[in-house]
Amino acid sequence: MRARAAAALLALGVLAGCGTxxxxxxPVQITQVAEPPGDIGIEALPPVAGASPEEVVRGFVDAMASTTRNHPVARQYLTREAAGEWDDTDGVTVISADYAPVASADGSVTLTAGLVGKVDTQGSFTVGAGQAFAFTFALTEEDGEWRIANPTDGLVQLEPDFARTYDQVxxxxxxxxxxxxxxxxxxxxxxxxxxxxxxxxxxxxxxxxxxxxxxxxxxxxxxxxxxxxxxxxxxxxxxxxxxxxxxxxxxxxxxxxxxxxxxxxxxxxxxxxxxxxxxxxxxxxxxxxxxxxxxDPDAVPAASVGHYVADGALRTVTAGEVVPGAAGTGQLGLVSAAVTADARTNELGTTVAVAVVGGSTTLLAGPYGGDLTAVLTAGSFTVPTVSATREEVWTVRDGTEVIRVPATGSPQTVSATTLPGLGPARVFRLSPDGVRAAVVVDGPDGGQLLVGTVVRDDDQVAVRDLRAVAPDLSQVVDVAWRTASSLVVLAGARDEDGTGPYTVGVDGWGLDALSSAGLPAQPTAVAAAPSRPVLVVAGGTLWQLAAGTWSTLVRGQGPVAGGSPFYPL
Structure with a gap:
């Protein structure tokens, strides 16, 4: 019902000194702060004479995809009173392209579709939680033509139209x-x-x-x-x-x-x-x-090379070399670890590792290459995690208690009051900047991916606002931060068998499957960092993603056995 114009593709220490x-x-009044130009996106067509109620609703949805200021064509599908009152600036509701308008005998039309998500007036996207979108348009005859009397405030756009019209920045x-x-x-x-x-x-x-x-x-x-x-x-x-x-x-x-x-x-x-x-x-x-x-939000120290655990010892992906000190001996029975890195000195700092010996699980800590001493014991610890902005390591004890281990000082419990009610946490990953946390919790449909915000107030630290960002994924196994604003997830897609790698934005937009070609089995663990190749464990061996293809750590050589990969930050 419309001719399409050209549309943009969706883009997937403070310095010292004195200022004069x-x-x-x-201030001068700013005009057109957030208004789009009229020549981008989709050209809408006005209603045709004799259009049915369903056709009027379809035309209205099509016309809302236009970027012409004030949506004058879309207003032609409304009654004169509604056209004057409709607020088209109150955010955007993004729905699936396979929507269905169904007319009733009274002339109303109910539009139903999958809810992709909503964009508020400041441009922030909130992903839909798998629920349906439904709205009933009341139509009335005006000058012999059907017109909508109750438009929903804001825009309703089909996902393809939204993706063509908007850029994510x-x-x-x-x-x-x-x-x-x-x-x-x-x-x-x-x-x-x-x-x-x-x-x-x-x-x-x-x-x-x-x-x-x-x-x-x-x-x-x-x-x-x-x-x-x-x-x-x-x-x-x-x-x-x-x-x-x-x-x-x-x-x-x-x-x-x-x-x-x-x-x-x-x-x-x-x-x-x-x-x-x-x-x-x-x-x-x-x-x-x-x-x-x-x-730089995605700065990574040169010393941040991939590490993994094999035979109870900590190793690097560089020819499988064991790390110096106690962590490399294999005598501690390590099953996972994390290491901090200092971007200024390009040196590795604190090592925190989880050891399982004789049914006892212990959290160990110490300098990289030095001795590790027991810090805590528990029934279980999640794989430790670090950020690039503070020399501290985090983990979750027994699925519910979030703990941070500073480089100096005693371990501290982090307030995460909503986490226990969501299910046991089996993965917890800090973002590179330390402001967000990605968490995998066990739910009725298996692992679910949540992202929360790390809040620091004086000496109090909390994780708040945990929210689902990939509701279309089930049985989530693991997650890692590919950049400060995107994640790599190992999970199964809804209604599909098996586990595979996916990427998704921190707000839930842009869920895409990565290729599994070349992997010997379904991946079970993942590591990522900005400007570093993604690492996964598949079939008990380590693989890296390079140029869209999975390969062994050293091309031309066989796979290396190991698990629990990570990058120091």
Whole structure:
């Protein structure tokens, strides 16, 4: 029912110094902050004479996929009163393409479809939990034609239309240590207003899901005018900077540059305050991510090579070498481990391992290459996990008690009040920035994947807002962080047999299957890290993903026996 125009494809230590900025000036009103241009996406067609109620509803859904401001064609499917009252800016409901409108004798039409998810007014996506979407449109005759009298506020879009029209990009905030930016995925309409919309989202603040776990140096800052892009340089003119001196301005610039760098038309950023360029020692007038490389959300130390456990000993994927110290002897009966890494010194730090000897399970800790001493005992511990921002290791004891082990000091219980009610936790993985945690809990349909936010308040640490991000996957076996905003999951798809590898965004968008070709059996454990090959255990041997193909650790050589792979961070 519509002609389609060209559409964009869906894109799958604070620095020291002093800043010189003018005092203040009045902000200028920003126009078209989040409005899409009229020439991107889908051209809608108006209703035809004599259209049935079902055809009117179909036409309305089609017309909502247009990106023309205010959706004038979609309003033609509404009564005059409804057309004047309909709010098309109240988020987007994304439904499956195989929707069904069914008319009733009274002229109403009930639309049913699978609920893919919802996007709020700030562009944050929440995945559907497998439930159906249903809405009954009341139609009435107006001037001899059927028209909708009760449109739902916001847009309802089919998944393919949504994917063609919107880009997923990250608004970057700051982790509590102030050392790296944290991705907060947002969906924005493609087009020339996207840079302004993205900066606007940044200034408004983080999404509800991650707000309690991040810091926003941009809070209270305003844009004086729309972001202008000229020859791939975006100029961002700000006002109302908070107090905090050069350090605050440094991290604000890092936020802006890392966020805008994702856009196709932006390669550098010029930041001005009240119309005057910022003056940051060591930072050029036109900034790139290279100037803020220390804030890289996916930075991994060179020392972060793959490790695994074999015959009770900790080894590296480099020719199966055993690690130095007690962990490499095999005498401790190790079954899993994690190691911290220092990006500044490129050295490995603390080792925490789980040992099982004679039916007793013990958590051991010590310096990498040194002696390991008993820290805790339990019936079980999950595979230990680390982040790149703090020298500490986390695990879950007996499926319910989340524990963090600092490099210095005693183990501490982390508040996770909702976790016991969700089921025993058998996998717990911190994100590289330490702001999120991916958890696999046992449920009625097997393992379920949840993602929560790590919240730090003075000396109190908690894991909150645990939410399902891959409801279409069942029997989840393991999970690892491929980047700060994406996961690798070992699971079975709904209504399918067997376990395979998948990738999915931290918000649940973009669930894709990875190839299993070359694996000798179903994978049972996975390890990943930014810029590192994915590792899995299949048939009791280790395999790595390179160029979309699974291969042995050393090409041309046989598979290496082992389990519980991981990368130090």
């Amino acid at each position: 900025v003018p005092d203040s000036s009045a 990250n608004a970057f905030f700051l982790d509590p240590t102030g050392t790296r930016v944290v991705p907060d995925p947002r969906f924005l309409v493609s087009g020339e207003s996207q840079p302004t919309a993205l900066v606007d989202r940044l200034l408004v603040g983080p999404s509800t899901a991650v707000a309690a776990g991040v810091v926003n140096p941009a809070a209270g800052v305003e844009l004086r005018s729309n972001v202008a892009v000229d020859q791939q340089v975006a100029t961002v003119d700000l006002t109302g900077l908070p107090t905090g001196g050069a350090d605050a301005l440094n991290v604000l610039c890092a936020q802006l540059v890392w966020s805008l760098d994702q856009l196709d038309d932006v390669r550098a950023v010029r930041v001005t305050v009240d119309g005057e360029p910022v003056d940051l020692p060591g930072v050029p007038d036109v900034q790139t991510v290279d100037d803020w490389a220390s804030f």
